[in-house]
Amino acid sequence: MELTFITILDYLGTFAFAISGIRSAASKKFDWFGAYFIGLVTAIGGGTTRDVFLGVTPFWMIQPSYLVVTGIALLFVIGFGKWVVKLNYTFFIFDAIGLGLFTVVGIDKTLTLGFPMWVAIIMGMITGTVGGVLRDVLVNQVPLILRKDIYAMAAILGGIVYYFSMKIGVNSITTQIASVISVILIRVIAVQFHIGLPLMRDIPPNSKKKT
Amino acid sequence: MELTFITILDYLGTFAFAISGIRSAASKKFDWFGAYFIGLVTAIGGGTTRDVFLGVTPFWMIQPSYLVVTGIALLFVIGFGKWVVKLNYTFFIFDAIGLGLFTVVGIDKTLTLGFPMWVAIIMGMITGTVGGVLRDVLVNQVPLILRKDIYAMAAILGGIVYYFSMKIGVNSITTQIASVISVILIRVIAVQFHIGLPLMRDIPPNSKKKT
Amino acid sequence: MELTFITILDYLGTFAFAISGIRSAASKKFDWFGAYFIGLVTAIGGGTTRDVFLGVTPFWMIQPSYLVVTGIALLFVIGFGKWVVKLNYTFFIFDAIGLGLFTVVGIDKTLTLGFPMWVAIIMGMITGTVGGVLRDVLVNQVPLILRKDIYAMAAILGGIVYYFSMKIGVNSITTQIASVISVILIRVIAVQFHIGLPLMRDIPPNSKKKT
Numbered sequence: 001m002e003l004t005f006i007t008i009l010d011y012l013g014t015f016a017f018a019i020s021g022i023r024s025a026a027s028k029k030f031d032w033f034g035a036y037f038i039g040l041v042t043a044i045g046g047g048t049t050r051d052v053f054l055g056v057t058p059f060w061m062i063q064p065s066y067l068v069v070t071g072i073a074l075l076f077v078i079g080f081g082k083w084v085v086k087l088n089y090t091f092f093i094f095d096a097i098g099l100g101l102f103t104v105v106g107i108d109k110t111l112t113l114g115f116p117m118w119v120a121i122i123m124g125m126i127t128g129t130v131g132g133v134l135r136d137v138l139v140n141q142v143p144l145i146l147r148k149d150i151y152a153m154a155a156i157l158g159g160i161v162y163y164f165s166m167k168i169g170v171n172s173i174t175t176q177i178a179s180v181i182s183v184i185l186i187r188v189i190a191v192q193f194h195i196g197l198p199l200m201r202d203i204p205p206n207s208k209k210k211t
Numbered sequence: 212m213e214l215t216f217i218t219i220l221d222y223l224g225t226f227a228f229a230i231s232g233i234r235s236a237a238s239k240k241f242d243w244f245g246a247y248f249i250g251l252v253t254a255i256g257g258g259t260t261r262d263v264f265l266g267v268t269p270f271w272m273i274q275p276s277y278l279v280v281t282g283i284a285l286l287f288v289i290g291f292g293k294w295v296v297k298l299n300y301t302f303f304i305f306d307a308i309g310l311g312l313f314t315v316v317g318i319d320k321t322l323t324l325g326f327p328m329w330v331a332i333i334m335g336m337i338t339g340t341v342g343g344v345l346r347d348v349l350v351n352q353v354p355l356i357l358r359k360d361i362y363a364m365a366a367i368l369g370g371i372v373y374y375f376s377m378k379i380g381v382n383s384i385t386t387q388i389a390s391v392i393s394v395i396l397i398r399v400i401a402v403q404f405h406i407g408l409p410l411m412r413d414i415p416p417n418s419k420k421k422t
Numbered sequence: 423m424e425l426t427f428i429t430i431l432d433y434l435g436t437f438a439f440a441i442s443g444i445r446s447a448a449s450k451k452f453d454w455f456g457a458y459f460i461g462l463v464t465a466i467g468g469g470t471t472r473d474v475f476l477g478v479t480p481f482w483m484i485q486p487s488y489l490v491v492t493g494i495a496l497l498f499v500i501g502f503g504k505w506v507v508k509l510n511y512t513f514f515i516f517d518a519i520g521l522g523l524f525t526v527v528g529i530d531k532t533l534t535l536g537f538p539m540w541v542a543i544i545m546g547m548i549t550g551t552v553g554g555v556l557r558d559v560l561v562n563q564v565p566l567i568l569r570k571d572i573y574a575m576a577a578i579l580g581g582i583v584y585y586f587s588m589k590i591g592v593n594s595i596t597t598q599i600a601s602v603i604s605v606i607l608i609r610v611i612a613v614q615f616h617i618g619l620p621l622m623r624d625i626p627p628n629s630k631k632k633t
Contacts, residue, residue, distance in 0.1 A: 025357070026411035028370050034357030035411045048264075051468075053480055059262055081414045119483050133560070138344070140353045142562045146447070146456030153455050177328050200448035200457045203503045236568070237622035244575050245568030259475075263559070269475055272541050292625045331612045351564045 003019045006101070009180075011069050013098020016091050017043040018073035020085065026077065028139050035077070038138055042072045045131035049131065050106050050123045054113055092191070093184075102128040103155040104176050107162055121159030128155040128183075150190035158183035197203035225389065227302050228254040230295065232346045234269020237288065237327070239350050246288070249349055251281045259316050259343040261334045265324055301422030303402070304395075311394035312365040314356035318373055319349050324358035339366040339394075361401035369394035382405050427597050431602075432527070433491050435520025438513050439465040440495035442507065442558045448499065456501070460560055466551035472545045474527050476535055482510050498519045514613070515606075522605035524550040526576040529584055543581030550577040550605075572612035575619065580605035 021042030027037035047060045060066045070207055077084055084091070105129030110120035127147055129152045136143040145151040162179040172177070189195065236246035242413030255277055259269045271277045288295055295302070317338030321331035340363045342354055346371040347354040373390040381389070400406065442463030447457035450503050470480045481507070482488045499506055528549030532542035538576055551574045558565040567573040584601040593598070611617065 022411070023414060026414055028353055028358070029410050029413060030353075030358050031408040031410050033408050034354070037357055037363065052263055052474055053483065055477075055479060056264075059332075060263065061326065064329055067329075067333075077414070078411070085414055115483065118486055118489075122483075137348060137559060138354060138357070140348075140351065140562065142450055142452075143456070143560060146459055146560070147450070147452050152459065176336060189527075190508070197453040197455050199451050200341060200444070200453060201454050201503060203445060203448055203499075203507055233622070234625060237625055238623050239569070239626060240565075240567050240623050241565055242619040244619050245565070248574065250567055263474055266477075268477060270473065273536065275540055278540075278544075288625075289622070292623060294626055348559060349565060349568070351559075395446065 001087075009097055009101050010105070011065070012094050013101050014043045015073050016094030017093055018070040018078060018096060020132070022074055022077045023084065024135055024139045024141075032074065032078070036070060036074045037134055039073055040069065040136060042102075042131045042135040043070055043073075045134040046102060046127040046129060047106070047131075049130045050109070052129045053111060053123070053126070054115075055095055058115070064086070070123065093188075096184045096187040099128045099151070099155060099187060100158060100180035101155045102193050103158050103183055104179050107159055107179070108176070109121055117163050121163065122157060124159045124162075125152055125155040146201075148196050150186060150195060150197065154183050154186040154190065157186055217255045217312070218310050220308055222276070222307050224279055224312045226253045226281045226284050227305030227309045228342055229281040230288060230302055231306060231343070233285055233288045234295065235331060235346055235350045235352075237292075243289070245283065247281060247369060249285055249346055251278065252349060253342045253346040254281055254284075256345040257313060259337040260319070260341045261320070261338045262403075264334070264337070265321060265326075267324070269404075304399075307395045307398040310362070310398060311341045311369060311391035314369050314394055315373065315390050316371055318390070319387070328374050332367060332374065333369045335373075336363050336366040340365070359407050359410075361397060361406060361408065365397040365401065366393050368397055426522070431519055431523050433487070434516050435523045436439040436465045436488055436491045437495050438520045439518030440492040440552055441499060441513055442517060443553070444496055445506065446537075446561045446563075449502075452561075454496065454500070458492060458496045458632040460557055462489065463497055463560060464553045464557040465492055467556040468524060468551060469528070469553075471552045472531070472549045475548070476532060476537075476545070478535070509540045515610075518606045519602075521550045521573070521577060521609060522580060522602035524569055525605055526582050526584065526601050529581055529601070530598070539585050543585070544580060546554055546581045546584075547574050547577040551573070570618050570621075572617060572619065574610060576605050576612065577609040 018039035021039035022035045024042075025038040030038065044058070044060045048060070049059045103124040106124040107120045110123040111117070115123070131150075132145050133143045134143075157180045161182040162175055165175040165178050167173075219410045229250035232250035233246045235253075241249065257271070259271070262269045313334040317335040318331045318388050319335040322328070326334075343362075344354045347356075355380040369390045372388055372393040376386040376389050430514045436552040439463035443461035444457045446464075447460040452460065466480070468484070473480045480553075525546040528546040529542045532545040533539070537545070552565050555565045558567075580601045584597055587597040587600050588594075
C-alpha cells in the first residue's frame with residue numbers, strides 16, 4: 001500500500017518532468033519523436049546521471065514504466081495542449097512533488113550503496129535537477145534552474161532535513177516523508193513569495209589573454 | 212571474410228559520421244583540433260553513451276582505429292573540401308549505412324550482455340543517434356535529428372525488424388543484415404519522399420509560475 | 423612534502439578552473455547557486471568524465487575538498503569581483519598549472535588501471551579540457567577551446583613528453599614534473615606569441631538531403 005502510494009507519486013513526478021520537456025520541445029517545433037526524446041531526457045536524465053556516477057545500471061533499463069509514462073505525457077500534450085496551459089499550477093505542484101520524491105529516492109539509493117551523507121545529498125540534488133538542465137541544453141537555452149528561483153537549493157535543503165531527521169533518531173519512513181514535504185514546501189513558498197538567491201553581478205567574462 | 216566486410220562498413224559509417232561533425236565544426240570556424248574533436252564525438256558519442264549505460268569500457272578505448280578513421284576524415288575535409296560538397300549524396304548514403312550498422316551493433320552488444328529486447332532496441336537507437344545530438348549541442352544548435360526527418364525512428368524500426376526476424380526463427384546473420392538494410396531503406400525513402408513525423412504545435416513554453 | 427606540494431597545485435588548478443566557470447555564469451546573470459554549479463562542473467567535469475570512462479567512482483565522491491575549493495572560489499568572485507579582473511594574468515597562470523596537473527593526473531590514473539599509453543594520453547586531455555567544454559555548453563556558447571588557442575593540444579603534447587620521458591628511462595617523478603612543465607610552457611608560449619592551429623574553412627554545413 002505504502003509502496004503503491006510512492007509509485008503513484010513517482011509516476012506523477014515523471015509525468016510532470018516529461019510534460020515540461022515536451023513543452024520545451026514544442027516551443028522549438030520539434031517533431032513528435034524529438035519531443036518524446038526531450039521529455040524522456042528531462043524525466044530520467046537526473047536519475048541516469050546519478051546511477052552512472054554510482055556505478056550501477058540506470059534505473060529505467062530495469063523496468064520500462066518510465067518510457068510508458070513519458071509516452072502518455074506526449075499523447076497528453078498532443079491531444080490536450082490547451083489543457084496543459086490551463087493546468088499550469090497543477091503541473092507546478094506535480095513538478096515540486098517530482099523534485100521532492102526524486103531527491104529522496106536519490107539520497108536513499110546512494111546511502112544504500114554505502115556512500116557518506118554528503119555524497120547522498122549531492123546525488124539527491126543531481127537526481128532532481130540534472131534532467132531539467134539537460135532539457136534546456138538540448139533546446140539550446142541557458143538552464144533556467146541555474147538562473148533563478150530556489151530549485152536545486154530546495155533539493156539540497158531537503159537533503160539536510162533528511163540528515164538531521166536521521167541524526168535525531170527519527171525512523172526511516174518518517175524521515176523520507178519529512179524530506180519530500182520539505183522540498184515541496186520550500187519550492188511552493190519560494191515561488192509564491194518570489195524568493196530567490198542573489199544573482200551574480202556581471203564582471204567581464206573570463207579571458208585567457210594577459211591584461 | 213564476413214568480418215572484414217562488416218569492418219569496412221563500420222569504418223565507412225564512422226567516416227561519414229566524422230565528416231558530418233567536421234563539417235559542422237568548419238561552419239563555425241573551429242580550428243583543426245576542434246574539428247577533429249567534434250568529428251570524433253559525432254562518430255563515437257553514441258557507442259560511448261551506450262557502453263557507459265551498459266557498464267562496459269567504451270569500445271574506442273580498446274582499439275584505436277576509430278581515432279585513425281576520424282583523423283583521415285579531417286585530412287579529407289581539409290584537403291578536399293569541395294569534393295565533400297559534391298559528394299553530398301554519397302555521404303548521405305554512408306551516413307545511412309553507419310546508422311544501420313551502429314544500430315545493429317548496439318542491439319547485438321546489449322543482447323549479448325543479457326538485457327531484454329526493449330533495452331536493446333533503445334541502445335541501438337542511442338548508438339546510432341546520440342553522436343549527432345552531441346555534435347549539434349557542441350556547435351550550439353538545436354539537434355537536427357530531433358526536429359525533422361525520420362532518423363532515430365529509422366533506428367527504432369530497424370530494431371523492431373530485428374525483433375520480429377529473431378521471433379520467427381531467422382538465423383542471427385540474416386537477422387542482422389535484414390535489420391541494417393531496413394534502417395538504410397527507411398532513411399533513403401524518408402528523405403527521398405520528404406516523409407517525416409508531425410511537428411509539435413507551439414504552446415507557451417513551460418512556466419514554473421502559477422497562473 | 424612532495425604530496426603536499428602537488429596537493430597545493432591541484433587546489434590552485436581547481437580554484438582557477440572554478441573561477442573561470444563562475445565568471446562565465448556571472449556574465450549570464452546566474453544566481454549564486456547556478457554560479458557554484460557551473461564552477462564545479464568546470465573544475466571537476468573533466469576528471470568525472472575520465473572516471474566514468476575508466477569505470478571507477480568519480481574522484482570528488484571520495485573526498486569533498488573539491489566542493490570546498492569551489493565554494494571558496496564563489497565567495498572570492500562575489501567578494502572581490504574587481505580583483506578577479508585585475509588578476510587576469512595570475513588566473514591564466516593558475517589555469518595553465520591546472521591544465522598541466524590535471525593532464526598528468528589523468529595519465530597516471532589511466533596507466534595505473536592498466537590501459538595503454540595512447541588511452542592515457544587521451545584521458546589526460548579529457549581530464550584537462552572537458553570541464554571547460556561543459557562550462558561553455560551550459561552557458562550556451564560554442565566551446566572556446568575548440569575554436570582557438572593551443573589548449574587541448576598542449577595537454578596532448580604534454581602526454582607525448584610523458585611518453586618519451588618514460589621511454590628513455592627517466593624516473594616516474596621526473597617524468598611527471600617534465601610533463602606538467604611542458605604543458606604550462608606550451609600554453610604560456612602559445613598565448614604570448616598568439617600561436618594557434620589553422621582554422622577550418624567554411625564549407626556549406628552538412629545536409630542530409632541529396633544534391
